[in-house]
Amino acid sequence: MSNYSDLKWIENTEARNKQGKKAKVDFISRDVVSGVRAFHKSFPQYAATPLHDLSNLSKELNAANIWIKDESYRFGLNAFKVLGGSYAIGRYICDRTNMGLENLTYSNLVSEDTKTKLGDTVFITATDGNHGRGVAWAAREMGHRSVVFMPKGSAEMRLENIRKEGAEASITEYNYDDAVRLANEYALKNNGVMIQDTAWDGYEKIPRWIMQGYATIADEVEEQLRALGYGEPTHVFLQAGVGSFAASMLGYFAGKYGDDRFISAVLEPDKADCLYRSMVINDGKPHAVTGHMDTIMAGLACGEPNTIGWEILRDYADMFISCPDYVAARGMRILANPIKSDPRIISGESGAVGAGLISLIMQKPEYKELKDKLKLDKASRILIISTEGDTDIEGYRKVVWDGYYPQKLELKG
Known part of the structure; x- marks a missing residue:
């Protein structure tokens, strides 16, 4: 009998019991996010990304529904991240020029009057x-x-794609968290503006704006489910690096539904599972993973939690799961090879981990304990978000074409 002992999880039994003691999520409330989404809609490139119903995969895995939000279509950039960066830059310019939130639109931001008021500005990340x-x-x-x-x-x-957008860009000799420190030092020395989706003491305003930007996804999902006549999800699986994206999604829905919300699971690569380890230590504080975080889930290879996002996930997420690379690779292959009439989803390493994990939990008896704790069954309506497409085509093809990162089995008995 096979044993998948390298998949680890911890249940957050306090998530529904901290009455009046939870992190505030009003800054990503539906009312606030409606204004954020209006800002994104003001861009000529804006369109809501598709929400697909994987009906045949749902039947295969014995679930009622599996929905996937495909962020590879976002603004032509193959990933969701632009939602946060654009809103943070917009808000910074708005504040510096006294524009007023009611005037925060693309056309106003690019006007000659705004550029004259702001002057020459460089954004660092x-x-x-x-x-x-x-x-x-x-x-x-x-x-x-x-x-x-x-x-x-x-x-x-990925480096070349950044340079094509006009940036001065380079690959350093540091891990992600040290690269953040390097960028911040550069910004301080060169009078630049740091636009980072992680927070630390003294640097919190811009990360909040970025999280607000990400919440456009949640607002779209709610609208799309309602328009399609679907019920609300019973389960949402959210991948996390520093935790900004997962906390943005969960905070938006927690603010709307309270304890009546879906069951949520936060997924991380096992080489960079700072949120999972913080929950295991269980002292209420975020804890870092250090060193070279060698995972194919490059977008999640972050060792230090966003302090704002951490508090939301600590107080609202129901489960934290540490996933080996083969989980993401399995998800990439499943989405690239749809069943019957299901749409093909090109999902990158960080985008596909949810699909891979759900398939394992629903199909493998070895995961019955985890399945039971998550209350997954044939009535489950599951939402996952593919946060990126094939942003590294060579790496994508190694996994999907060549079978890199196969599932490892340890035989017992």
Whole structure:
């Protein structure tokens, strides 16, 4: 009998019991996010990304529904990250020029009057690829410069895509968290503006704006489910790096539904599972993973939690799951090879981990305990979000074409 002992999870039994003691999520409320989404709609490139019903996969896995939001279509940039970077840059310009939130639109941001008031500005960030490309695109679209630092091991294709958006970009010799520190030092020395989706003491306003930007996805999902006549999801699986994206999604829905919301699971690569380890330590504080985080899930290879996102996930997420690389690789292959009339989804390493995990939990008896704790059954309506497409085509093909990162089995008995 096979044993998948390298998949680890911890149940957050306190998530529904902290009455009046939970992190505030009002900054990503539906009312706030409606304004954020209006900002995104003001861009000529805006369109809601598709929400697919994988009806045949649902039948195969014995679930009622599996829905997947495909962010590979976002603004032509193959990933969701531009939502956060663009809103943060827009809000910064709005504040500096006293524009007023009611006037925060693309056309006003690119006007000559706004550019004259703001002056020459350079936006700085660190990234594994998707966030940096989004910041570079947004800065260029609004008429400004950008500088991007990438961690050691970043894909050359992602570097070149950032440069194509007009940024000055380079791959450093540091891991992600040290690349963030390098970028921040550069911004301080060169009078630049740091646009980062992780937070630390003294740096919280911009990360909040970025999280608000990400919440456009949640607002679209709610609208799409309602328009299609679907019921609300019973389960949502959210991948996490520093935790900004997962906390944005969960905070939006927790603010709307309270304890009547779906069951949520936060997924991380086992080489960079800072949120999972923080829950295991269980002292209420975030804890870091250090060193070179060698995982194919490059977008999730972050060792230090966003302090704002951590508090939301700590107080609202029901489960934290640490996933080996083969889980993401399995998800990539499943989505690339649809059953019957299901649509083909091109999902990158960080985007597909949810699909891979659900397939394992629903099909493999070895995961019965986890399945029972998550209350997954034939009535489950499951939402996953593919946060990126094939942003590293070479890496994508190694997994999907060549079978890299197969599932490892340890035989017992």
